Amino acid sequence: MKKEDKHKSEVINLNAVKKYYYMGDNVVKAVDGINLRVKKGDFIAVMGPSGSGKSTVMNLIGNLDVPTHGDIYLGGENTSYFSESDLAELRGKRVGFIFQQFNLIPNLTVKENVMLPMDFQGVSKQEREEIARELLSKVGLGDRIDFYPNQLSGGQQQRVAIARSLANDPDVILADEPTGNLDTKTGEKVISFLKALNKEGKTVIIVTHDLYVAKHAKVIYWLKDGKVEKKTRKRK
Amino acid sequence: MVNYFLFSFKNLKKRGIRSWLTLLGIFIGITTVIALITLGSGLKAAVNAQFGVSSTQVITVQAGGLAYGAPGSVVVTPLTKQDAEAIEKLSSVNIAIPRNIESGKLEYNDIVAFGYAVSIIEGREKEIYKLLDVETEKGSLLRSGDRGKVMLGYNLMKEETNPFGKEIVPGKKVLVNEQKFEVVGILERQGSFILDNVVWMLDSDLNDLFDYGDDVGLIAVEVKDKDLMDKAKEDIEKLLRKRRDVKVGEEDFEVSTPEAALEQVNSVLNAIQIFIVIIASISILVGAIGIINTMTTSVLERKKEIGTMKAIGARNKHIFFFFFVESGLMGLVGGMIGIIIGTAMGFAGISALNSFLGSTTTPDIDVVLIFFALLGSFIVGAAAGIIPAMRAAKQNPVEALRG
Numbered sequence: 001m002k003k004e005d006k007h008k009s010e011v012i013n014l015n016a017v018k019k020y021y022y023m024g025d026n027v028v029k030a031v032d033g034i035n036l037r038v039k040k041g042d043f044i045a046v047m048g049p050s051g052s053g054k055s056t057v058m059n060l061i062g063n064l065d066v067p068t069h070g071d072i073y074l075g076g077e078n079t080s081y082f083s084e085s086d087l088a089e090l091r092g093k094r095v096g097f098i099f100q101q102f103n104l105i106p107n108l109t110v111k112e113n114v115m116l117p118m119d120f121q122g123v124s125k126q127e128r129e130e131i132a133r134e135l136l137s138k139v140g141l142g143d144r145i146d147f148y149p150n151q152l153s154g155g156q157q158q159r160v161a162i163a164r165s166l167a168n169d170p171d172v173i174l175a176d177e178p179t180g181n182l183d184t185k186t187g188e189k190v191i192s193f194l195k196a197l198n199k200e201g202k203t204v205i206i207v208t209h210d211l212y213v214a215k216h217a218k219v220i221y222w223l224k225d226g227k228v229e230k231k232t233r234k235r236k
Numbered sequence: 237m238v239n240y241f242l243f244s245f246k247n248l249k250k251r252g253i254r255s256w257l258t259l260l261g262i263f264i265g266i267t268t269v270i271a272l273i274t275l276g277s278g279l280k281a282a283v284n285a286q287f288g289v290s291s292t293q294v295i296t297v298q299a300g301g302l303a304y305g306a307p308g309s310v311v312v313t314p315l316t317k318q319d320a321e322a323i324e325k326l327s328s329v330n331i332a333i334p335r336n337i338e339s340g341k342l343e344y345n346d347i348v349a350f351g352y353a354v355s356i357i358e359g360r361e362k363e364i365y366k367l368l369d370v371e372t373e374k375g376s377l378l379r380s381g382d383r384g385k386v387m388l389g390y391n392l393m394k395e396e397t398n399p400f401g402k403e404i405v406p407g408k409k410v411l412v413n414e415q416k417f418e419v420v421g422i423l424e425r426q427g428s429f430i431l432d433n434v435v436w437m438l439d440s441d442l443n444d445l446f447d448y449g450d451d452v453g454l455i456a457v458e459v460k461d462k463d464l465m466d467k468a469k470e471d472i473e474k475l476l477r478k479r480r481d482v483k484v485g486e487e488d489f490e491v492s493t494p495e496a497a498l499e500q501v502n503s504v505l506n507a508i509q510i511f512i513v514i515i516a517s518i519s520i521l522v523g524a525i526g527i528i529n530t531m532t533t534s535v536l537e538r539k540k541e542i543g544t545m546k547a548i549g550a551r552n553k554h555i556f557f558f559f560f561v562e563s564g565l566m567g568l569v570g571g572m573i574g575i576i577i578g579t580a581m582g583f584a585g586i587s588a589l590n591s592f593l594g595s596t597t598t599p600d601i602d603v604v605l606i607f608f609a610l611l612g613s614f615i616v617g618a619a620a621g622i623i624p625a626m627r628a629a630k631q632n633p634v635e636a637l638r639g
């Protein structure tokens with residue numbers, strides 16, 4: 001494999017990334033020098049104790065947050081030089097976020113929620129509707145498109161969030177404790193959707209406290225104090 | 237294009253009653269402006285009708301500095317019948333008729349009311365009727381020699397518009413200052429509060445009641461030609477200055493043309509309108525501050541939503557417009573309610589005015605006014621939303637997501 005090709009297949013590359021918070025005389029090292037290379041089609045789980053920096057890493061990968069040191073490459077592009085607006089466009093197109101609390105917009109219907117990321121990218125109304133319908137039936141909610149989030153169960157809301165994360169056909173799905181608010185059985189269903197997406201070629205990174213959930217991943221990164229403590233690979 | 241309006245509309249639908257209360261300022265402001273302008277134009281039309289009844293060729297001469305004091309109010313040096321005769325001799329003047337207006341008691345059906353009585357100089361009644369365009373609705377006009385007889389204004393006839401609880405028809409007897417008079421005629425409706433509520437009698441009768449002698453309340457002057465209006469005014473002023481021995485600029489009398497009278501009334505109305513527009517502006521300003529407050533709270537409450545939107549690709553300008561448009565729509569809603577209530581109030585005011593003045597003004601819905609009121613209230617709302625919307629747009633996504 002040539003070097004360029006290798007670079008291309010690398011969806012995410014964190015190069016000595018640090019995120020420090022300066023609070024008076026104190027420095028909080030939320031992320032303290034992380035190197036991370038993620039290839040297209042990877043399925044990664046991130047584990048570690050509370051406060052170890054998992055969410056911060058996810059936000060950095062998704063370019064929602066900017067590092068204090070180091071560079072982040074997304075799809076081979078160094079995002080350090082991106083403007084705020086370009087970063088917004090980049091994450092809108094390349095990244096799909098899934099949150100622990102689902103984070104659906106309460107005053108919009110299920111369909112409108114899924115259409116929203118496409119609104120921001122200027123996709124035509126007809127196309128938005130079509131894709132939203134398609135994605136919602138894919139997550140088994142084709143009959144709920146005009147419901148409002150508060151009319152759905154937690155598991156259903158998280159499936160809407162999955163559909164929404166796919167709206168702009170991103171390379172990477174970032175899920176920060178997606179099963180944290182769900183019971184085991186419902187959580188499993190959500191994980192099975194993410195697994196299926198990974199099979200279709202999407203890169204999936206998931207933060208979890210649940211080893212059982214993490215075991216679905218091909219690689220597990222263990223964080224501690226903002227550093228990668230160890231990395232375990234699933235035996236084939 | 238992101239459908240900001242749909243999103244904002246949906247958000248507004250879910251708003252609590254408290255945030256709608258902040259629209260009160262905008263609502264009151266727009267209501268006042270619309271009610272006032274609707275009423276104001278109606279009022280102007282009604283007032284114009286009051287003056288429009290007299291021919292445009294008539295100049296009114298009154299003693300005293302203030303031309304529009306109540307008729308019959310005390311004046312220093314009254315005009316006299318001799319003044320009227322002198323004015324009539326002017327080359328620019330056709331006729332000059334002295335008239336007296338006195339306030340007194342009018343009694344009918346054992347009910348006493350206060351009203352005005354005007355005089356008709358015997359022998360000149362035809363000129364007066366022509367000058368003032370007077371005709372009867374019922375009965376006949378007063379003629380020379382009709383001592384002890386009166387004509388009544390239109391409003392005094394009908395039970396609904398007179399204070400006596402009973403219709404008055406020609407042939408009936410009424411008491412004016414305890415003196416018995418026979419009603420010979422009811423005048424046609426003039427559309428003027430003053431003329432429609434007045435009692436007409438011969439000068440000799442009125443003089444018997446009030447004893448004014450040669451003193452005259454006002455002199456109605458008909459100009460020879462419409463174009464001579466200004467010249468006639470000057471001629472009369474010059475003549476009276478000499479007769480009353482006063483200098484230019486120190487006149488103790490007033491010569492007023494109908495245009496001047498109208499202008500004076502209209503300028504008072506305009507001043508009132510400006511005053512109320514200022515009050516309306518203040519309440520709109522208060523409303524705008526209310527919207528700023530509501531939107532600022534709303535930005536704080538929806539922090540997590542803002543963070544989520546940024547995570548799924550919203551740029552700062554998208555966030556800005558969500559809040560900006562929502563704020564504008566809030567203003568618009570306040571304006572819409574204000575327009576509806578304001579128009580209703582204007583219409584109600586005009587019908588009250590009509591029944592009070594006996595005028596027949598019909599208010600009209602001013603589409604341009606409504607358009608600008610709507611546009612204005614949207615702009616006020618949107619402008620009030622600028623700072624909160626900017627705050628929303630500038631939120632740090634990670635912090636916002638934490639809520």
Ligand SMILES: Nc1ncnc2c1ncn2[C@@H]1O[C@H](COP(=O)(O)OP(=O)(O)OP(=O)(O)O)[C@@H](O)[C@H]1O
Pocket residue numbers: 021028029030031048049050051052053054055056057
């Ligand atoms: N804005 C901030 N200012 C100061 N310190 C912060 C800030 N954000 C995060 N931190 C700190 O950074 C560290 C990592 O936080 P992070 O949220 O990434 O942890 P986490 O691994 O996701 O924890 P959890 O499992 O509880 O979600 C924590 O010690 C936290 O207190």
Ligand SMILES: [Mg+2]
Pocket residue numbers: 054055056176
């Ligand atoms: Mg976390």
